[in-house]
Amino acid sequence: MFIVDRSEIVMILNNIGMLLELKGENFFKSKAYYDAARRIEVMEENLEELVRDDKLKDIKGFGKALTQKITELVKTGRLDYYNRLKASFPEGLFELLKIQGLGPKRISTLYNKLGICNIEQLKQACNEGKLLELAGFGRKTQAAVIKSIDDLDKYSNRYLYYQASEISDLIIKLLDENEYVIRCSIAGSLRRKKEIIKDIDIIASSEKPDDVMGFFTSLPMVTNIINRGETKTSVIMDEKIQVDLRVVGDKEYPYALHHFTGSKEHNTAMRHMAKDKGLKMNEYGIFDLDSGESADCRNEEEIFGLFDMEYIPPELRENNGEIKDALERALPVLVCDKDIKGVVHVHTRYSDGKNSIKEMARACMGLGYKYLGISDHSENAFYAGGLKRDQIKRQHEEIDQLNESSSDFMILKGIELDILPDGNVDYDEEVLSWFDFTIASVHSSFNMDMGKMTDRIIKALKNEFVTILGHPSGRLLMSRDPYRVDMDEIIAAASEERVILEINANPYRLDLDWRYCKKAKELGCKFAICSDAHSIDEIYNIPFGVNTARKGWLTKEDIINTGSYKSLKKEFI
């Protein structure tokens, strides 16, 4: 039997669903493929065994056609039907689905009436006003399409933190192993843990800079060399992201690292302070303005020490009060990965997660966590398999059983409630009282005006059963703007109502934004660093949330899931 990756089968089934939609087939035909993909994704049984034993057809949702197609896929690794279907459309048509406001129907119209096969052709057609000729397309639709294409362009040279850090970790590892490199580190916005990165900055010290540059430019991931100099070399890696390497002498290394870590605003403020003390500060060193004599700092700690300051962690270097506090030795001790004691906001197979409660719990235990807060979707989120009353009861029975079998790991009963457009949540008080905690989130009607959206969320915060406000801005980094909401008012209300603010650790969300954390903390808000995991893999997202919390000046005392199970339960009362 051909061994084929399960995720590959899931992808193919989903693609068939989409292609059938583009073809204009009955939606329920597509849905059968989507449903099958979803079932295979969460299936506990071994798919190969099911196919071998001819048991697939006994599972609900797998009729004659799907069983035959999946069997062919599992046995041969390919599916003739899919290949033929795919070949009947131009390849670029798929990417049109990325454009907001364009679904299968409109794409099909654009293709059939105007022959548009890709984004480039679509852009041209918009510029020529051709969309206006089509029935059902008007000026606003055309303008929205143009904006969405521009947005795609705008984000095309930006990377999420996790994407950039995967590449930079590898580069640092390779440079560390190089015999000519004395010290090296990432710098720039990546070191400051910004959520979106334009390029990767790396600083290294060496006595043989040319050899280091030679090594760097010959790395297998380098697909293009933009320029190569003695101290600075820029390359493109993996055909996309720009990486700048600066090589300096080891004496200059701490100053270069500080300088190229930035931010620009932090550096400016530092230089002002240096000047007041009769010093000049740049990437090469710190010099006495009168004598020209250079300081002798061996690392960044000593640079800050020279100014009689506490060490400022890179995350705080945004000129957001860190210099004043460092001078007063009043910087917070920032929360770190090992402070996190348990995982909150986790989805399971009960709604749209890929793993069972047991599997999620085992993964958390393996990572040393002490508790897990399950929060599947609530009833209103039918698109994500939201839980009905009887499903909640079954889930709670399962959690009780699991808790009975373990003494040093506990599972909490939670739910992710939908905040409905009117600000209510989607269960009655009786059901709400069953949970240890609830996370209330906006999942629909994103386009309200600011006043209405703010009122809507505040109404939810006033609900006595709401424990945590989930992903407060609703943003998806580089693809969806936050909804229009007065975040200051939300934070004030959360503080007033003692509702915990989520820091969603999904690298596409990182929401609440770090820019609001410090302010919220000052108002007395508490935070939960939540995984929003829909699979075991996503539990590993927690450190991205920790980054956001650190950047927002938070300590472990500000975060509810840094304490014991007992103390967490108290926070939920």
Next chain:
DNA sequence: GCCGTTTTCGGCCCGACTGTTTTCAGTCG
């Protein structure tokens, strides 16, 4: 494409919103 059945086609996917319409189609979560 699947399911169920008072066995062979009708129902399956809800609700809000937007933009295009003049009563609704398409998209999105």
